[in-house]
Amino acid sequence: MKKIFLSLFVYISFLITLVTPVYAAATGTITASPNPCILGIGGAGATHCGTIITWSTSNASNVSVRAHRSGEADCTGVNPASVPTGTYTANWIDAQGYIFDLCSGSSKLHSVSVTVTGGSTTNKISAAPNPTTNSSTTITWNTGDGSAGQVYVSIDGASDIGPVWQNPSGSEVAPWIEPGSSYEFKLYQGTSHQTVIARVTVTRQSTPPGLSTVSYKISETVEGLNLAPELPYTVDASGNLITSYTFQNPKIGANFVFVMFKDIAGKWGGCGTNQTQACSATIELISVPSIASCSVDTSKADRVTFEILPKAGVGNGFGAETGKVEMGDVNLQTLKLERWDDGRIIAVLSGQPTDQVFQIKITDKKGLSVEGSCSSLSQxxxxxxxxxxxxxxxxxxxxxxxxxxxxxxxxxxxxxxxxxxxxxxxxxxxxxxxxxxxxxxxxxxxxxxxxxxxxxxxxxxxxxxxxxLPVGDIFPLDGGDGKINSADASELLREWRIVGSGGDKPGDFNDDGLVNSFDWACMRFDFGASDDAEPTAGPISKPVQTSVAPSATAVPSASVSSI
The missing domain is CATH 2.60.40 (Immunoglobulin-like)
Known part of the structure; x- marks a missing residue:
């Protein structure tokens, strides 16, 4: 069984469960990176080098990884690991090299031959594992002659970021590799950022090894699948498909989507006994309350009256059934309701009126809530x-x-x-x-x-x-430049490598004392954003409706319950 998450309408999430056939034949793959490896780099000494062995299997039992010399029998020799899927760093490779077999019992599923080169005159940069199956890869480089070198990275073909590292040789972890992007690491000669002497491109494997699905179609009807566009099939590290879909005719209550998948051989399939029927999911759309405006009446001596209107558009009303209105920040006080319908709420607070800002919380009959500020001071x-x-x-x-x-x-x-x-x-x-x-x-x-x-x-x-508000404009350090770009990414990566508290680091966006993958995810989400032009007096670009007239009609919204 595998679970696939789809994102619908306005950030609607739901779950589809598919049945995947199980094939009896044992299969597996094994790779080595870097290969060849360079003597003196990553090894136990100058006469050895290191490489990372990565393997995975499917339907295999009694799995083992065996290392032996050329000419020796398959599935014999050193046994560094005995798990179905994994990685292993072999830092004991000498000049003769080794053959690594992936075995199921005594049967060889796959093998890789690791060769060796001398490191005295070879400039090299490598990544292992590559592609990576998680967010990390180890970058190893050597200028070959002991001269200065710098490593920069370009993400999806954009401008170089860096230098990320600076030394004639070294090995460092890059823990920020994301699926769907390519990272080209470039080794530059010297410190002038002019001459590239080696490069390697790293990707993150978004489809688990052995997965044969390559594309899919999605529609609100089975017939609509014939005209639906074919979309690339990519999954996250947990094997979940993330996609976006906008309902053409959404309605409150049950809505449906249908999905078909294409494998690497070009065959379409889905669910059912023979996997020939479209997979389907039921999506329950529910309305979500919103607040567009709130007027405060303090003209009466013994009460404050609030009139609250929802945002315009389907699914933003309060609902026809009466909920509750509360006031306060910590200790909430329930207000008396004089009117509740889908398009208007009138609530009353008893007591001597004062001019202030009131924190209001509205909860509808379904238990969904929204908060806002009603002010007699500010509009x-x-x-x-x-x-x-x-x-x-x-x-x-x-x-x-x-x-x-x-x-x-x-x-x-x-x-x-x-x-x-x-x-x-x-x-x-x-x-x-x-x-x-x-x-x-x-x-x-x-x-x-x-x-x-x-x-x-x-x-x-x-x-x-x-x-x-897009976050990430941290360079120059004296206040940024109104853009979130490679200069900001370079500064964040520099801070990431500094051990210690993140309290004085601009890249610590959530004030947790660290600069890590969370902060990089925030910056990457808004990467490329820049200052909007400073507002000036003059007509707005188009009318923007912020309140609606009273209405007792229930309408659909952008929330969904999982199936």
Whole structure:
């Protein structure tokens, strides 16, 4: 059985279970890298060299790896490993070389002959394993004559990053290899970054050894598979297929997708007894509440009244069945409801009204919730997402905010604000917004690039949530250059190699004291992003609806339950 994850609509995840035939024949592959290996590099001494043996098997029992000399019988000799899949570093290869057999019992499944070259006049760079099956590979290099050398890396053909390492020879781990990309490591002569004397390209194996599927089709109907595009089949390290799909006719409740797969021989198959039927999955679409605007009425002496409207578009309403509205940050207080329908909520807080910012949490009948700020002081609430794949752990200060009116000769307001641990922007200048009028607002945080959002002011407090700020602009170190590019990647990789706390390292994006694969993933996710142009007064590019009229109609959304 193998599990394949698909991503649907707006980040919709679901699970398809396929039945894969089991073939009885034992198979296996074994490789060595570097091969040939260079005496004096990676070995136990000047007369030996090192190589990494990588192997995998399928349907094999009593697996062993055997090393022997040329002319000796197969599956005899030294037995460095006896596991079905693995890697082994052989640092004892001498000038005669060895043959490594992958065996099932006494039967040879595959073999590789490791040869040796002298290291005195040979310039070389190699990677092992290559391709790698996880995120790491070991880069080994030697200029050959003891002169200075530098190793740079180019990702997907982009500009060189580095120098990543600098020495006449060496062996270092590169733990940031990702599937779907190629990494060309270049050994340059000297320190002038001009003459390449050796290079090697590293990839990450996205399909497990022995997997024969090469492409697939996906559609909402079986008939639609005939016209669906053929897409390349790639999987993550766990064997899960990640793809994206947008429903053409989504609806609340059960929706379906159908998938067929093509193997390396060009044969299409799927599920069922003979694997001739399309595989299918049922996707349950549910609506998710949202907040576009919130007006606060403090005119009554004994109460504060909140009117809350959802974002425009299908699936953003509150639902027809009554849920609850709570107020507060830690100790939540439930508010009295005067009205609840899909397009409008009116809630009441008893007591003496004061001008302040109210943290509101709305939970619908299904238990789905959304949070926002309702303010009697400010007409704009901004929520941000500054760090990818993890919540913020500290307050971000020195954030530049610019608010420009969306009309000719309009007002421009500049302020310095902060972003709290919840991602909410604090310290905004209280500027009166005109309901229905267009505005442009920009945010630029340290280590990020400027992001501009256009909106139409709603009634009361206009709420813009989850404004994503690309992270990774860390070079030059005195404040960045408004771009996330190879210079920033080079700085992050430099910090990655420094042992110790990441507290004073710009590349530590999530303040965990480390610069590691998490920070690289964040930078890579936003790689190539640059500053949006600073907002100026003038009409917005297109009308942006931020609130909707009351409606009692349930609508579909972008959330899904797994099957």
């Amino acid at each position: 704009l609430s901004l929520g941000t997402k500054l760090f990818c794949r993890a919540p913020q752990t500290s307050v971000v200060n020195a954030v530049s905010l610019i608010l420009a009116e969306g009309k000719d000769k309009g007002q421009i307001v500049r302020s310095t604000v902060s972003i709290d641990k919840k991602g909410l922007v604090q310290g905004m200048t209280n500027t009166k917004l005109v309901e229905g009028q267009g505005y442009k607002v920009s945010l630029e945080a340290p280590k990020s690039v400027r992001k501009v959002i256009e909106f139409n002011a709603g009634r009361g407090t206009t709420i813009l949530s989850n404004v994503k």
